[in-house]
Amino acid sequence: MSEVKIMLPEKELPEAWYNIQADMEVLPPPPLHPGTKEPIGPEMLAPIFPMELIKQEVSRERWIPIPDEVRDILRLWRPSPLCRARRLEKALDTPARIYYKYEGASPAGSHKPNTAVAQAYYNKEEGTRRITTETGAGQWGSALAMACNFFGIECKVYMVKVSYHQKPYRRTLMHLWGASVVASPSEDTAAGRGILAADPDSPGSLGVAISEAVEDAVGREDSKYSLGSVLNHVLLHQTVVGLEAKKQLEIAGDYPNVVIGCVGGGSNFAGLAFPFLKDKMTDGKAMRVIAVEPTACPTLTRGLYRYDFGDVAQMTPLLMMFTLGHDFMPSAIHAGGLRYHGMAPLISSLCDQKQIEARAYTQNPVFAAAALFARTEGIVPAPETSHAIKAVIDEAERCKREGKSETILFNFSGHGHFDLSAYDGYLAGKLEDYEYPEERVRESLARLEGL
Amino acid sequence: MSEVKIMLPEKELPEAWYNIQADMEVLPPPPLHPGTKEPIGPEMLAPIFPMELIKQEVSRERWIPIPDEVRDILRLWRPSPLCRARRLEKALDTPARIYYKYEGASPAGSHKPNTAVAQAYYNKEEGTRRITTETGAGQWGSALAMACNFFGIECKVYMVKVSYHQKPYRRTLMHLWGASVVASPSEDTAAGRGILAADPDSPGSLGVAISEAVEDAVGREDSKYSLGSVLNHVLLHQTVVGLEAKKQLEIAGDYPNVVIGCVGGGSNFAGLAFPFLKDKMTDGKAMRVIAVEPTACPTLTRGLYRYDFGDVAQMTPLLMMFTLGHDFMPSAIHAGGLRYHGMAPLISSLCDQKQIEARAYTQNPVFAAAALFARTEGIVPAPETSHAIKAVIDEAERCKREGKSETILFNFSGHGHFDLSAYDGYLAGKLEDYEYPEERVRESLARLEGL
Numbered sequence: 001m002s003e004v005k006i007m008l009p010e011k012e013l014p015e016a017w018y019n020i021q022a023d024m025e026v027l028p029p030p031p032l033h034p035g036t037k038e039p040i041g042p043e044m045l046a047p048i049f050p051m052e053l054i055k056q057e058v059s060r061e062r063w064i065p066i067p068d069e070v071r072d073i074l075r076l077w078r079p080s081p082l083c084r085a086r087r088l089e090k091a092l093d094t095p096a097r098i099y100y101k102y103e104g105a106s107p108a109g110s111h112k113p114n115t116a117v118a119q120a121y122y123n124k125e126e127g128t129r130r131i132t133t134e135t136g137a138g139q140w141g142s143a144l145a146m147a148c149n150f151f152g153i154e155c156k157v158y159m160v161k162v163s164y165h166q167k168p169y170r171r172t173l174m175h176l177w178g179a180s181v182v183a184s185p186s187e188d189t190a191a192g193r194g195i196l197a198a199d200p201d202s203p204g205s206l207g208v209a210i211s212e213a214v215e216d217a218v219g220r221e222d223s224k225y226s227l228g229s230v231l232n233h234v235l236l237h238q239t240v241v242g243l244e245a246k247k248q249l250e251i252a253g254d255y256p257n258v259v260i261g262c263v264g265g266g267s268n269f270a271g272l273a274f275p276f277l278k279d280k281m282t283d284g285k286a287m288r289v290i291a292v293e294p295t296a297c298p299t300l301t302r303g304l305y306r307y308d309f310g311d312v313a314q315m316t317p318l319l320m321m322f323t324l325g326h327d328f329m330p331s332a333i334h335a336g337g338l339r340y341h342g343m344a345p346l347i348s349s350l351c352d353q354k355q356i357e358a359r360a361y362t363q364n365p366v367f368a369a370a371a372l373f374a375r376t377e378g379i380v381p382a383p384e385t386s387h388a389i390k391a392v393i394d395e396a397e398r399c400k401r402e403g404k405s406e407t408i409l410f411n412f413s414g415h416g417h418f419d420l421s422a423y424d425g426y427l428a429g430k431l432e433d434y435e436y437p438e439e440r441v442r443e444s445l446a447r448l449e450g451l
Numbered sequence: 452m453s454e455v456k457i458m459l460p461e462k463e464l465p466e467a468w469y470n471i472q473a474d475m476e477v478l479p480p481p482p483l484h485p486g487t488k489e490p491i492g493p494e495m496l497a498p499i500f501p502m503e504l505i506k507q508e509v510s511r512e513r514w515i516p517i518p519d520e521v522r523d524i525l526r527l528w529r530p531s532p533l534c535r536a537r538r539l540e541k542a543l544d545t546p547a548r549i550y551y552k553y554e555g556a557s558p559a560g561s562h563k564p565n566t567a568v569a570q571a572y573y574n575k576e577e578g579t580r581r582i583t584t585e586t587g588a589g590q591w592g593s594a595l596a597m598a599c600n601f602f603g604i605e606c607k608v609y610m611v612k613v614s615y616h617q618k619p620y621r622r623t624l625m626h627l628w629g630a631s632v633v634a635s636p637s638e639d640t641a642a643g644r645g646i647l648a649a650d651p652d653s654p655g656s657l658g659v660a661i662s663e664a665v666e667d668a669v670g671r672e673d674s675k676y677s678l679g680s681v682l683n684h685v686l687l688h689q690t691v692v693g694l695e696a697k698k699q700l701e702i703a704g705d706y707p708n709v710v711i712g713c714v715g716g717g718s719n720f721a722g723l724a725f726p727f728l729k730d731k732m733t734d735g736k737a738m739r740v741i742a743v744e745p746t747a748c749p750t751l752t753r754g755l756y757r758y759d760f761g762d763v764a765q766m767t768p769l770l771m772m773f774t775l776g777h778d779f780m781p782s783a784i785h786a787g788g789l790r791y792h793g794m795a796p797l798i799s800s801l802c803d804q805k806q807i808e809a810r811a812y813t814q815n816p817v818f819a820a821a822a823l824f825a826r827t828e829g830i831v832p833a834p835e836t837s838h839a840i841k842a843v844i845d846e847a848e849r850c851k852r853e854g855k856s857e858t859i860l861f862n863f864s865g866h867g868h869f870d871l872s873a874y875d876g877y878l879a880g881k882l883e884d885y886e887y888p889e890e891r892v893r894e895s896l897a898r899l900e901g902l
Contacts, residue, residue: 003461004526010454075455076538076829087527105556107829109868149826169871175878176825176871374627375600378527378558417560417868420620420627427626 004086006248008079013071018239020274020346021232022062023281026353028345031317032307040317047218048225050126053119056233064236066118073117073150077106078240082248083412087376089396096399097254098392100412101245101272104379108173110414111268112143112228115237119226120147130154130223132216134184134209137163137336138170139382139414140228145179155179156223158186158212161204163336170418184209191215191313206340207326211313229265230310230319230344238271241411246275249409256287257406258395262387262413263291263300263358264337266344272411274346277355289356290395291347292387294366296434297330299323299343300351300358304445310342318451321348324436325444331434333363334422335383341444359391362433366390367426370416382414383422455537457699459530464522469690471725471797472683473513474732477804479796482768483758491768498669499676501577504570507684515687517569524568524601528557529691533699534863538827540847547850548705549843551863552696552723555830559624561865562719563594563679566688570677571598581605581674583667585635585660588614588787589621590833590865591679596630606630607674609637609663612655614787620869635660642666642764657791658777662764680716681761681770681795689722692862697726700860707738708857709846713838713864714742714751714809715788717795723862725797728806740807741846742798743838745817747885748781750774750794751802751809755896761793769902772799775887776895782885784814785873786834792895810842813884817841818877821867833865834873 021027030039042054049057056064066074085098103111123131131153135141141157148155157179164171164183174181184204185192191211195202202208210227217225227234249255259276261269269291279285291300299322308323310316321342328341343351350356363383370386372393373379381389388410399406416423425431472478481490493505500508507515517525536549554562574582582604586592592608599606608630615622615634625632635655636643642662646653653659661678668676678685700706710727712720720742730736742751750773759774761767772793779792794802801807814834821837823844824830832840839861850857867874876882 005461007458007460009458010456073829076534083527107825107831146829150829168875169868172871172875172878173831176822176831176874178826371627374558375629378524378597378601380558380624380627417620420623423627424619424623427623 004084006082006251008244008247010075010079012247013075013078014066014240014243016063016065017236018243018275018278019059019061019064019236020277021060023278024349026349028349029320031319034309034314034317037318048214050122050128050224052122052126053233056236057231067121070118070121074114074240079244080105082245085377088373091372091376092393092396092400094396094400095403095405096396097405097407098396099249099407099409101241102412103241103268104412104415108139108143108146109417110139110143110382111238111241111271111411112140113146114240114271115228115234115267116143116147117150118237120144120151120153123224124151124153128153128222128224130156130220131226132156132158132213132223133226133228134158134206134213136160136206136339137167138174139337141179141181142170142173142177144226144228145174145177148179149177156216157181158184158209160184160206160209161202162332167418184212186212188212189215205312205329207312210311211315214311214315229267230342232346234267235270235274235344235346238267239274241271242273242275245272245409254407256409258408259287259289260388260391260395260408260410261291262338262384263293263343263347264340264384265342266347268411268413270344270347273356277350281355290391291351291356291358292391293358293360294333294335294338294387295360295362296333296436297324297339298360298436299341301360302441305348305352306448307451308342308448319345321345322351324441325448327447328444331436333434334419335387337384338387361387361390362435363431364426364433367423367431369393380416381412382416383419385413455535457533457702459695459698461526461530463698464526464529465517465691465694467514467516468687469694469726469729470510470513470515470687471728472511474729475800477800479800480771482770485760485765485768488769499665501573501579501675503573503577504684507687508682518572521569521572525565525691530695531556533696536828539824542823542827543844543847543851545847545851546854546856547847548856548858549847550700550858550860552692553863554692554719555863555866559590559594559597560868561590561594561833562689562692562722562862563591564597565691565722566679566685566718567594567598568601569688571595571602571604574675575602575604579604579673579675581607581671582677583607583609583664583674584677584679585609585657585664587611587657587790588618589625590788592630592632593621593624593628595677595679596625596628599630600628607667608632609635609660611635611657611660612653613783618869635663637663639663640666656763656780658763661762662766665762665766680718681793683797685718686721686725686795686797689718690725692722693724693726696723696860705858707860709859710738710740711839711842711846711859711861712742713789713835714744714794714798715791715835717798719862719864721795721798724807728801732806741842742802742807742809743842744809744811745784745786745789745838746811746813747784747887748775748790749811749887750792752811753892756799756803757899758902759793759899770796772796773802775892776899778898779895782887784885785870786838788835789838812838812841813886814882815877815884818874818882820844831867832863833867834870836864
């Protein structure tokens, strides 16, 4: 029997994050002030982020040391396993070798704690006593709640209202780890009250929840804000995933031809892909890197590459990114983590430079891929992760057609134990295959023209 | 930083199960026929179990080889990590060293697949095309569904009706892995129809569901029955847990003074404890072994050691065991896996021989222990597992009082991601501290006197 799991000892937990900004020929243009539209300096972000994270946001250093206090918590579940999906390969009868980096073993069940712990740590170091954030389905909120709990920081989560009511379990998880959670839009902020005044039944959105969390943090001396994806420092913290995977593939004597991850804001994809993109960009390694998104929120495949706000209320700086427009309202697909109108500027830039490719899938084929994975490998993937799995299967089938024994690596970003109602819908044949209408994409993007 | 996780490479996955019957001075007396009350031979069990499992049930061989086909699936998640709970130790300010064997990383989230895979394999080998079973909250049903799926065997699960409706997610998990699930009592069996005739609103119980699953299997040529705990062969298959833990503690240069597990039917407890009890029984190692149960179902602490049925309908053989009476109806505590009136005969016998101790806790202190664990170590434990954690904390506090740096080892039998509604109740202060009334225990046991 050859091994299916490649483990690293704890001492192999990376000692530094990999900062892709050191190796990109073209860097994303700077964020702009939401009012003046001028590039913003570090001091303007100081009310919402600790200085060390602001420095990381703009650093060109290739390696940024991971503080021991952060590693000391990450090692509760890291290094995570790299697994060879031999049973899936066999079911597909493919000559491809399929590996997945399993991030579902973290206490929150996803990759999100990798950055939550780092962000909580730097906030603690700089005296922050309270952190605000937003969450959709709750993966990010629960990760940050856990991280704040470890560092004794108060945590307030604005949870998109529709998820707050439909997904009470992740809310419980946040409570268990000591966070307070409120449905967004809420009465706690001017942004929330404004939206409720216009529509008391507003289901909320990530864009609205971000507005509320930022407003809350800016308004209180003791508070800062934390974001779970999109920003450079968040992607940086996720590179432990790819750095570990490289060591593990080296042990296996293998190297990927194709690297795959699902993208919402982009952090799990970047975490796995950036350390490999380094080889592609600096050593000319031949490699395809594929970002996978839902057709219901087709940011990379159908959005524009331009400046846009990160939130509905236009409170965040303008970021240069692929976007569907900051007032874009995606359909209620089950992959809640992929329903964001924008995309990380670093990923957007790399996509614009053709270093990475993007593709989009509808829900039913994605869940069919997830079911095949669960029936062959056992583990049940989150709906977000299942988008990556669908692309992996398509690539493995291509390898079969072409007779190529390529190596495919993907990020298994989270388990689906919190998403079984979505599987229920799939098994009952009740999922809709949303394609966001071209017309509404155009309308949404047209509204950006005045910016 | 010293390590918190002790990992074993896949090649260290045990090659044989440890059979404690080889080392027990006094063996449990044999099962009796439910009608004649005479000891039953293997041939009488043949309609419900494959012959290889019947042989394991009575084997005195110390080591029973694990088939390669079984190891080939176990290695999807095994060997499981042994973790040192350093942050919990620190929070308790205890000189004790606390280790836990983490069984929550299996695709079903608990230790149950360890035996489900073995049972499905032997059934497949002997031509079984369909397996029936019962499940309470769904941990066992989902584990068996996954195992049957791997071997291409049809799986029918009788799920206790109250859980069927209250816990739809594990039901979905079973569906995803291809099993069919019916609420018990059901119209599919005479046992079910009888109970429904008397009480159409019967919430069901494990005892009833067992009756239905056994009746179904006996009535069909292509079907056998599978049990997730209690029986000797089930406990045997779980010994991979303790065998791995021994190797891992050896790597850590440590050995337990106290071994702890929660008990329902007893399989996770036995899986961890038996390989250590071997040292206690054969090498005279000084060691305390503690089985932890809920006060709402106090089988070991307040039951009788005598022959009783495993099910309500009196269809199973009579087993010599600690029992609260086969018609015992436990309160609706959240630790569904611990609500069984009986106890594994091997554990009952060892308890009767004072090789192990037993204790019981009410719900609120158990959830308080779970919350402390989640806030220090991150991982959220299942309510069943939390019973063990409560005992661990009590022992660690004793060590502090006595100034003893003992080593405490426990089985982290499953994660609590499916049990967050229970945590919700706990955090809202809504859990009841059931003590099963002494009078009702007496009544239930009195009804056994005619047997």
